Amino acid sequence: MTQDKAENQNGELVVVKDLVKYFPVRGGVLRKIVNWVQAVDGISFSIRKGETLGLVGESGCGKSTTGRTILHLLDPTSGTVVFNDQNVFELQRQEMKVLRRDMQIIFQDPYASLNPRRPIGESIKAGLNIHQVGTPTERTEMVLDILHKVGLEDYHYHRYPHEFSGGQRQRIGIARAIALKPKFIVCDEPVSALDVSIQSQVLNLLQDLQDEFGLTYLFIAHNLSVVEHISDRVAVMYLGKIIELASRDDLYSNPLHPYTKALMSAIPIPKPSLRRTRTILKGEVPSPLDPPSGCRFHPRCPIATEQCSVEEPEFVEVMKDHYVACLGVGPQNVRI
Amino acid sequence: MTEHSDQFLLKIRGLKTYFYTEDGVVKAVDGVDFNVNRGEILGLVGESGCGKSVTALSIMQLIRKPGKIVEGKISFGSVNLRELPLEDIQEIRGNRISMIFQQPQTSLNPVITVGDQLAEVFEIHADLNNEEMREKSVELLRTVGIADPEQKALAYPHEMSGGQAQRVMIAMGLAMRPELLIADEPTTALDVTIQAQILDLMRDLRNELGTAVILITHDLGVIAEMADWVAVMYAGQIVEQAGVVPLFDKPLHPYTRGLINSIPVLGETKHRLADIDGVVPNLVDLPKGCNFAPRCKARKKYGLSICEEINPDLKEIMPNHSVRCWLYQDAEDHKAPLKP
Amino acid sequence: MPRKADVKNKTMKSPETMSSLVWRRFRRHPGAMAGAIILAILILSVLLAGLSPFDPEISDIKNRFQPPSGNHLFGTDGLGRDVLVRILYGGRVSLSVGFLVVGISLAIGVPIGSAAGYFGGWVDNVLSKVIDATMSLPALMFMILLSAILREIDAPFLKSNSTLTISLVLGVLSWPTAARLVRAIFFTFREMEYVTAAKALGASNLRIIISEILPNGLGPIIVESTLGIGYAIMEESTLSFLGFGIMPPTPSWGNMLDKAQEHLSQYPWLAIFPGLMIFLAIISINFIGDGMRDALDPYKILAQIDE
CATH class of the missing domain: 3.40.50.300 (P-loop containing nucleotide triphosphate hydrolases)
Structure with a gap:
């Protein structure tokens, strides 16, 4: 614990260490485990207080999977997650319940994540009921207050999820997540299902709430432009591994891993006059059932050498606060 | 126009x-x-x-x-x-005219091989024998960048990834x-x-x-x-x-x-x-004037009232550039506040 | 496609609650409405049976085997009793058995099915074995055995061959169907994201089972239950036929139908009217179930509002 304490003095709220999560694949008549999906395979990073x-x-x-395992919604295969000095995976049921007040989640599909048979006010109130916050009347007051905070009105309280638009439903999902005044929220693709004009409303709302409540976010998305916009630091994942982690500006101006570079060049930019040279990756992402040996990216990598198929690159800090896992990128060939 | x-x-x-x-x-x-x-x-x-x-x-x-x-x-x-x-x-x-869709895997028939589905296009629209159809299908798969097209022609849609399935859809779309x-x-x-x-x-x-x-x-x-x-x-x-x-x-x-x-x-x-601001209007009950008026900030900025009354036409206001907006169009009792 | 909903938000005067929405949709289902009306009439007349001048159990040998007439609308039986009044009294027994059996099988099946489906793993393995074992019991033999035992022991409330005893016997045998259904429902719904969301809020398993998942499985459970009511009415008649059901002179639709078999060709009305009642009750209940399922399906409600 002493080490955790030391880390917390750096302002780290969540410290993930060597996290591994495999899912069993069952087959045959006896439903025996025949293989493992190596969804998350040994990742380490930390999230600082107040950052995204x-x-x-x-x-x-x-x-x-990373986001859900950190919240202990999934049981890890191995590794630790320390949240505010506490090892999340070692807590007793009651301690875990208390901790849940501090860490929440916002889902991609706001419709699937709201109980269709419950008025949305009740869905938002559920957490307050579970944790017995205030009196029942106070709870209703709190829910109304939160509804206003996310841009909804009193009369929405008794409405059902199907009566709302996608953007409004995501506001409800956000309201439910902030109702318990958590410290940390995992945002799991919160804007991917939304229309462009609604997406920006929700992103702005998330930023406003972060400023108001001092929230810390883990913002998960496939859209690099969105991630770059909202994040302070960015981690790039490929086949269960983090392959690069750096501050937002560093990562954009100086991407080191060939996958990060390819990802950036693949994103269509809404500027027709801009002519870019694109790196188009060959092939497709291999199956996490049987990931490639050595560096998992080597079959698609434009700069792979023979060494890459044998040796797994370590995740190292090549510049201050800039980590990368690539044999082709060492301190010697970092341009500064 | x-x-x-x-x-x-x-x-x-x-x-x-x-x-x-x-x-x-x-x-x-x-x-x-x-x-x-x-x-x-x-x-x-x-x-x-x-x-x-x-x-x-x-x-x-x-x-x-x-x-x-x-x-x-x-x-x-x-x-x-x-x-x-x-x-x-x-x-x-x-x-x-051919069309390809968002979900390639659901647009392909799951019980017919990819090659046979391609051949079907030729069967409907071209007068070819079986051998020619097979050759043409494999050739098309190669054109759309499918590696090992002879083998992949024998595959079923579920054996392909989303990207490959979309390539097949494009091949079908471009067959003729x-x-x-x-x-x-x-x-x-x-x-x-x-x-x-x-x-x-x-x-x-x-x-x-x-x-x-x-x-x-x-x-x-x-x-x-x-x-x-x-x-x-x-x-x-x-x-x-x-x-x-x-x-x-x-x-x-x-x-x-x-x-x-x-x-x-x-x-x-x-x-x-x-x-x-706001959301897309209800298509059953559209606003009276311009469909975008209820969400439009520019309209408020210039204080236009016509937007809530009459839906503007799509008008070419610069060479090869048309727009449906009262900001750029004159009408009776209405002077466009902006010139492009 | 949420736009319409938004406009509704603005124009609807008072918020429409889920129950009023369900009721509105139920009313639009013509079969379900017809079923509800027929069942209401059936229940009402069964309750008002005492107003009839005839007694269901006292025989009147002079008037045996009277065909339907102005005096005896449904005719009389071999002991000269009025068939209509016997049907009404029999309906009390048969409908009670139907509802009781379903109640008992839900009371056992829902908790077991919920636990098996929600927890999965070894809990599911054990409970599924129990479900399968109960299902594989030779039903008829077991029914006879169980009612024989209940007849022997003098349990309070469980007088031999009473409605309650028979319902208990049938309920103990029919719960696995309910348990299987509920288990399947939980397998589907436990993966829904709102369940994950409830977990993330710190909700206990019991809370998730009762307030997040069960209400969403209501539709299929109701349909299954309505089928169960019909099935129980039939089963009761089988038991009566074997001498283990409701004993004459107390009428039930089942034992009336069985008695009628002896004289089917000569006095067909003895079979036709109880048979018609069973048919009417079962079909109206099934239609109600159908309508309830459609009205309760949240996705159907959504689809209707969307498109």
Whole structure:
């Protein structure tokens, strides 16, 4: 614990260490475990108090699993998550329940994440009921207050999820997450299902709430432009590993990992007069059931050498606060 | 109406497609005009429910009950598609005009091999024997960048990834070298690195085969990278259309501007994104004047009252740049506050 | 496609609650409404049976086997009793058995099915074995055995061959169907994101089972239950036929139908009227179930509002 304390003095709210999450694949008549999906395979990072850490990657890279395992909504295969001095995976049921007040989640599909048979006011109130915050009348007052904070009105309280638009539902999802006044929120693709004009409303709302309540976010998304916009630091995931982590500006101006570079060049930019040279990656993301040996990116990597298929690169700090896992990128070839 | 060339492959005038539902008449497409040139990529952009997909289905004559094309003319070459008998339409579909969809895996038949599904296109539209059809299918798969096409022709759709399935859909779409390809959100379901591959492929094929493309998407980035000409749709109508560079460099309609400013752009850090207040109007009960008026900040800024009374026309106010907005149009008792 | 909903938000005078929405949708289902009316009439007349001048159990040998007439609308039986009044009294027994059996099988099946489906793993393994084992019991033999035992022991409330005893026997045998259904429902719904959201808020398993998942499975449970009511009415008649059900002279639709078999060709009205009642009751309950399912389906409600 002494080490955790030391880390917390750096203002770190969440410290993830060597986190691994495998899902069993069952097969055959006996439903025996025949294989493992290596969704998250040994990742370490920390999230500082009050910051937004972006976690970006393509589908199946393990970014959502990471978010849910940190919140202990999934049991980890191994590794630790320390939240505010407490090892999340070692807590007793009652202690975990108390901790849940401090860490919340916002989902991608706000419709699926709201109980269709419950008025949305009641859904927002659920957390307050569970944790017995205030008297029942006070709770209703609190819910109305939160509804206003996310841009909804009193009369929405008794409405059901199907009566709202996608953007409004996401506001309800956000209201539910902030009702318990948490310190930390995992935002799991919160704007991916929304229309462009609504997406910016929700992003602005998330930023406003962060300023008002001093929230810390883990912002998970596949859209690098969105992540770059909202994050202070960004981690890039590929096939269960974090391959690069740096401050937002560093990552954009000086991406080191070839995958990060390819990802950036693949994103269509709404500027038709801008002519870019694009790196188009060959092939597709391999299956996390049987990830490639050595560096997991080597079959698609434009600069891979023979060494890359054998040796797994370490995740190292090559510049201050800029971590990368690539054999082709060492301190010697970092341009500053 | 904007005339960016006189070599039209497709010319749509006053298209109205309504859906007659229990709750009332949904005006999904409510008076759309545009042209597509040979070999040109037209980007049709808008948010969900703006009518862009219904426009595509109307061109293909694939509107089913309770929907109906109520008005308008869809001229393809010298014929009006609305007046053709079903047999002639079927002869055109998949042959001269083909369409690809957002979910490639659900657009393919799960119990037929990819090669056989490709061969089916030739069976319908071309007079080939089995051997020729097989050869042609494999060749097509190679053209769309499928590695090991002989083997993949024997695969079933579920054995392919989303990107591969979309390549197969494109191969089917291009099998008969159509004059027009309609692509409805072709890369929305794909990862960015795969999206880049598919967009690259579509651009190459266009250059090679000279196929005109209607590219439907909500992603302004994709539009900027792919389209030659752009039409922006809102609530069943086109609100602005222009060449891709002027549209992004000098957007005129407040909605287009709002859209462009509301998306985060890689490498540009803004503290806050601009946003458009409110939500898209109900298509059963549209506002009286301009459909965008209830959400329009510019209208308030200039204190225009006409916007709530009369819906403006789509008017070419600069060469090859038209917009449906009272900010740039005079009318009786109304003087446009802005000159483009 | 949320726009319509938004406009509704602005124009609806008072918020429409889920129950009024369900009721509005239920009313639009013509079969369900017809079913509800028929069942209401049935229940009402069964309750008012005492107003009839005839007694269901006292015989009147002079008037045996009277065909339907103005005096005896449904005719009389072999002991000269009025068939209509016996049907009404029999309906009390048969409908009570139907509802009781379903109540008992839900009371056992829902908790077991919920636990199996929600927790999965070894809990599911054990409970599924119990469910399968109960299902594989030879039902008829078990029913006879159980009612024989209940007849022997003098349990309070469980007088031999009373409505309650018979319902208990049938309920103990029919709960696995309910348990299986509920288990399947939980398997689907436990993966929903709002369940994850409730977990993230710190909700206990019991809370999630009762207030997040069960209400969403109501539709299929109701349909299954309505089928169960019909099934129980039939089963009761089988038991009566074997001499383990409701004993004459107390009428039930089942035992009336069985008695009628002896004289089917000569006195068909003895079979037709109880049979018609069973048919009417079952079909109206099933239609109600159908309507309830559609009205309760949140996704159907959504789809209707969207398109």
